[in-house]
Amino acid sequence: xxxxxxxxxxxxxxxxxxxxxxxxxxxxxxxxxxxxxxxxxxxxxxxxxxxxxxxxxxxxxxxxxxxxxxxxxxxxxxxxxxxxxxxxxxxxxxxxxxxxxxxxxxxxxxxxxxxxxxxxxxxxxxxxxxxxxxxxxxxxxxxxxxxxxxxxxxxxxxxxxxxxxxxxxxxxxxxxxxxxxxxxxxxxxxxxxxxxxxxxxxxxxxxxxxxxxxxx
Amino acid sequence: xxxxxxxxxxxxxxxxxxxxxxxxxxxxxxxxxxxxxxxxxxxxxxxxxxxxxxxxxxxxxxxxxxxxxxxxxxxxxxxxxxxxxxxxxxxxxxxxxxxxxxxxxxxxxxxxxxxxxxxxxxxxxxxxxxxxxxxxxxxxxxxxxxxxxxxxxxxxxxxxxxxxxxxxxxxxxxxxxxxxxxxxxxxxxxxxxxxxxxxxxxxxxxxxxxxxxxxxxxxxxxxxxxxxxxxxxxxxxxxxxxxxxxxxxxxxxxxxxxxxxxxxxxxxxxxxxxxxxxxxxxxxxxxxxxxxxxxxxxxxxxxxxxxxxxxxxxxxxxxxxxxxxxxxxxxxxxxxxxxxxxxxxxxxxxxxxxxxxxxxxxxxxxxxxxxxxxxxxxxxxxxxx
Numbered sequence: 001x002x003x004x005x006x007x008x009x010x011x012x013x014x015x016x017x018x019x020x021x022x023x024x025x026x027x028x029x030x031x032x033x034x035x036x037x038x039x040x041x042x043x044x045x046x047x048x049x050x051x052x053x054x055x056x057x058x059x060x061x062x063x064x065x066x067x068x069x070x071x072x073x074x075x076x077x078x079x080x081x082x083x084x085x086x087x088x089x090x091x092x093x094x095x096x097x098x099x100x101x102x103x104x105x106x107x108x109x110x111x112x113x114x115x116x117x118x119x120x121x122x123x124x125x126x127x128x129x130x131x132x133x134x135x136x137x138x139x140x141x142x143x144x145x146x147x148x149x150x151x152x153x154x155x156x157x158x159x160x161x162x163x164x165x166x167x168x169x170x171x172x173x174x175x176x177x178x179x180x181x182x183x184x185x186x187x188x189x190x191x192x193x194x195x196x197x198x199x200x201x202x203x204x205x206x207x208x209x210x211x212x213x214x215x216x
Numbered sequence: 217x218x219x220x221x222x223x224x225x226x227x228x229x230x231x232x233x234x235x236x237x238x239x240x241x242x243x244x245x246x247x248x249x250x251x252x253x254x255x256x257x258x259x260x261x262x263x264x265x266x267x268x269x270x271x272x273x274x275x276x277x278x279x280x281x282x283x284x285x286x287x288x289x290x291x292x293x294x295x296x297x298x299x300x301x302x303x304x305x306x307x308x309x310x311x312x313x314x315x316x317x318x319x320x321x322x323x324x325x326x327x328x329x330x331x332x333x334x335x336x337x338x339x340x341x342x343x344x345x346x347x348x349x350x351x352x353x354x355x356x357x358x359x360x361x362x363x364x365x366x367x368x369x370x371x372x373x374x375x376x377x378x379x380x381x382x383x384x385x386x387x388x389x390x391x392x393x394x395x396x397x398x399x400x401x402x403x404x405x406x407x408x409x410x411x412x413x414x415x416x417x418x419x420x421x422x423x424x425x426x427x428x429x430x431x432x433x434x435x436x437x438x439x440x441x442x443x444x445x446x447x448x449x450x451x452x453x454x455x456x457x458x459x460x461x462x463x464x465x466x467x468x469x470x471x472x473x474x475x476x477x478x479x480x481x482x483x484x485x486x487x488x489x490x491x492x493x494x495x496x497x498x499x500x501x502x503x504x505x506x507x508x509x510x511x512x513x514x515x516x517x518x519x520x521x522x523x524x525x526x527x528x529x530x531x532x533x534x535x536x537x538x539x540x541x542x543x544x545x546x547x548x549x550x551x552x553x554x555x556x557x558x559x560x561x562x563x564x565x566x567x568x569x570x571x572x573x574x575x576x577x578x579x580x581x582x583x584x585x586x587x588x589x590x591x592x593x594x595x596x597x598x599x600x601x
Contacts, residue, residue, distance in 0.1 A: 056556075058556060067559070068560050068580070068581060071560050071581050071584055072580040074584045074587045076557065076558045077558055078547060078551065078558060079559050080559075085548070088548045090552060090553075090554050
């Protein structure tokens, strides 16, 4: 959870407190499927997927305090690092692997994506879009690193070491040979933004990108 | 200390299997006694049973006053009505290990081949798997096909891993706590110091101290003192004792004793009043020989491949006897075997001992994990009056 927003309500049946973008991700997951949520925080999404969709949902989280909270809520979460610990999972162990608002904070995004699509049929990836007009405008007008709700830490202390834009991510998928099954641009609250047909507009007006990938 | 009598033989609740049991070493016990305690009530469908496995010097008196020492049960903060292992909801079983000295078959039991004599040092070598087989016989005797959970710390955690590897279908959830898939060279080394201390005691009498009506109290106490140091962290020792002196305010070189010295001596002398030296040797050997990967072709993940058991591994940050890296090794092997694993490292400065102490995060983890598993298993929620 590098962007500092706590996920609340793990394991609780009420979906009231779940982040809207997590709801959006949950809607992409078929019932009864096997899911791994990387950077699962306190497990709100996996708790939701179990309770509402009967999924076998598991989590991987770096922050031990969040892991403890998730396990204390009865959720199966392993403490570990996306950069180093995905290698332990067997091939095709999951139907979906979720990486929500974490890609920009991992050390080796390419390797993490490769591992995700090794251990799972599909990867669901969301990230804050660095190409949003407001960031562009801030950089252009102030000449300094932009500060927004998603990009809210100074450059020297941000965990978000690999920012990218929606366009960048399309390029990466092309270069790596991933099929983009679905994609959405969403605003900071996780509501869908109406730019689906136009990647360039989405890149300008979408605060986050949400992608469903599979290998070719 | 040298005048100590062997500790009293008291009656323990036990089941005797007259068919005996075959051991890993190739020998067989003609008869097997398993001493055990239970707490709570077994549901009609027998799905709410939890087996607790005790550590090296623990016993079956997990949640009640100990009949010999008069002290509270060793996990009485964790096991009981309304506690994380809730005896209002679960049927809790704890058995004295094979090779132990609290009523189960062990070196103090009658020798199979020498009428009127105990096994003593001739007790066959036992393994952690032998201990688990004996527990399985008890569990079957109680009419339980599948345990809801098997829980244990330290050597108890080794038994949990062995249960999950040997009887995967009989274990719905497994909680190996502060443990490892094998002893490290350092673990074995500390155990060997303890064993050598026992051998060096003149009252050891070549293992037949019972003939002389003596016990190798000094050696056993030293073994306990060494082991006790490994259970604590430097920070815990410093906080508890620092360099404080016993009955003195300043050091005078002669005669003064540090608090930590008198604490360890107390630990040693209390221990020999409740534990048998030959049992100590048997059980430490079993721990040293335990290597769950070796039992499965040298690859740990094969031990758990395809397991449907839900695992929760717990380690403690300041435990240097069974460090977090040892639990992580087990966790990664489970992940490779596609098992369902939770893994938590609890922040604590109390060393290995933390698993026996009141650590709120640890207790929350146990309670939450069990609640989650109960939901997955469809166990009815606890009835409240």
